[in-house]
Amino acid sequence: MINNFNLKNKLLILLIIISSIYTAILVHIQSIIGVSYWDIFVYLQNSMLFAHINIGSQLSVPPVLSLLTSIPFRMGFISETTLFCVSGILFILLIVGIYLLFNEKFSPELSFIGSLFFSMLSLVVTWAVTGSNDIPSLTFSVWALYFTIKGLNKSFNYYYLAFTCFLMAFFTRFTEGFILIVMISYILMNKDKFKVQINKNDILKLFMFIVFLCAIIGGFYLYKQHTIPFLSQFMEVSSSSQVSSVNIGYDLNPYYYIEYIPQLLTSTNVSLLYDKTLTTIYNTPTLLSYVILVLMCGGVILSFKGVYKKENIHNFSFILAVILGIITIITYLHVSYIFTEILFTITLLLLYKSSLNKINQMDLLMILWMGIFIILHSYHPVKVDRYILPTFIPITYFMINGIKNITIKNKKTPLIILTILLVILIPINYSYINSITHPNPQSYEEKQAATWLEAYDNQLTNYNISSDRGVAFSWYLKKYTYTTIPRVLEQNNETLENKLKTINAKYYIDATSNTTSIDGYHIIYTNNKEKYGIKIYQKD
Structure with a gap:
């Protein structure tokens, strides 16, 4: 036991060293690529706001990543790379958290290789340090679940950390709050032990702690915005009718x-369409993707081997679980996703109860985790590849579980097979990283246009500016730029000319809309490029 503990700590130190070097490389590459995704500009703007420099903000988006980035911003490190570095630190914490979480089921060696394997999957690499909130929110989710497990098995005080991490996850990305279902399910599976804990500890203190944190956060939003934004996002996710087909991910x-998961797992290079669609679905998957999926499916199926017993036929919990499972399948996509999530969760908990604890708890938690996020994002009409990133941890987990179960007679074989898979993944990962290492042409042209406009008019701060990429030019010009998108205006029966008149814009920057003329304005700048063409209009 002592030797295993020492091995676990040694591998943890080694993992931190390897993941730090690996992440530093990814941050350097991202600094070459730059920012290409709309929301990341919003996080940069909010970071400026929290650093007391207002160039426009959208406080309706989750604040945690921007709050963390604002700390180095206040020290004077105001750049895109700062956001990439903050994301990188959280990525390292994610890899470490996965390692510790996997140790709850697997050996330190399998957990070590498994956490590294996860970090090299193509979709993970694509978004690891971009400044998007997907990976940071996943970091807090992993630690929230890990501390919940420790809270039940080690010390009640870990629950304080667990719910703090949950709130951090939620306020990094609102949909990540669904990890709470997994946390509560673990407590329900161990309700007897939890009851003993409640008797020995002051549950009221924990409850008041959670209420206090929620009250502070909710109060801040009500004071600043007179509304709580995640409630509207919850309604948006619940009702697809509130999402416009104008959205690029519609x-x-x-x-x-499910259809595109092979492309998301591993690919040797990125598609030429990548910089336009921000997706990896157009890539060509490698054979390794299908090996991962076969092993994963085997790992999931073998997790339920404790349920397949004759005595379960007369078990009320098992019968009820089967009925609810059938209802879940029948009603899938025909009712609210919340109803489906509840049915799915209850079905799994009943299966656990009927198996008389023969289903491993970690297995069930991972199935629940994977299912919840697949259901959530399959219902939503906006499909963006990065949304499905939370399922990659369970996928990696069940891949290991599949290897472990089919080689159960030899303890060393799972480690050998997993090591071979990692060795195969490394050159794939290298090839993929190499294919994305180039400046984003859209960002480059936008920076050039912004630099030109600043040189053209040294009184720029005195005038209103508008653009179809307002958030990008707010960041590049370090001045609030109105976002005015012609195709969105058309859907609302508005015209670009009227909108520009309303906001009294002296300049309009067309980065993606391909306008040929605007009444009352003349072109003063064009980069003369067919692709990534940018025009700057000045009011007559």
Whole structure:
């Protein structure tokens, strides 16, 4: 036991060293690529606001990542790379958290290789340090679940850390709050032990602690915005009718993620369409993707081997679980996703109860985790590849579980197979990283245009500016730029000319809309490029 503990700590130190070097490389590459995704500009703007420099903000988005980035911003490190570095630190914490979480089921060696394997999957690499909130929110989710497990098995005080991390996850990305279902399910599976804990500890203190944190956060939003934004986002996710087809990710295919999962797992290079669609679905998957999926499916199926017993036929919990499972399948995509999530969760908990604890708890938690996020994002009409990132941890987990179960007679074989898979993944990962290491052409042209406009008019701060990429030019010009998108205006029966007149814009920067003329304005700048063409209009 002592030797295993020492091994676990040694591998943890080694993992921190390797993941730090690996992440530093990714941050350097991201600094070459730059920012290409709309929301990341919003996080940069909010970071400026929290650093007391207002260039426009959208406090309706989760604040945690921007709050963390604002700390080095206040020290004077105001750049895109700062956001990439903050994301990188959280990525290292994610890899470490996965390692510790996997140790709850697997050996330190398998957990070590498994956490590294996760970090090299193509979709993970694509978004690891971009400044997007997907990976940071996942970091807090992993630690929230890990501390919940420790709270039940080690010390009640870990629950304080667990719910703090949960709130951090939620306020990094609102949909990540669904990890709470997994946390509560673990407590329900161990309700007898939890009851003993409640008798020995002051549960009221924990409850008041959670209420206090929620009250502070809710109060801040009500004071600043007179509303709580995640409630409207919750309604948006619940009702697809509130999402416009104008959204670039609009896709009503409910099997989108299942269909494209091989491309998201591993690919040797990025598609030429990548910089336009911000997706990896156009890539060519490697054979390794299908090996991962086969092993994963085997790992999931073998997790339920304790349920397949004759005595379960007369078990009320098992019968009820089967009935609810059938209802879940029948009603899938025909009712609110919340109803489906509840049915799915209850079904799994009943299966656990009927198996008389023969289903491993970690296995069930990972199935629940994977299922919850697949259901959530399959329902939503906007399909963006990065949304499905939370499922990659369970996928990696069940890949290891599949290897472990099919080689159960030899303890060393799972480690050998997993090591071979990692060795195969490394050159794939290298090739993929190499293919994305180039400046984003859209960002480059936008920076050039912004630099030109600043030189053209040294009184720029005195005038209103508008653009179809307002958030990008707010960041580049370090001045609030109105976002005015012609295709969105058309859907609302508005015209670009009227909108520009309303806001009294002296300049309009067209980065993506391909306008040929605007009444009352003349072109003063164009980069003369067919792709990534940018025009700057000045008021007559």
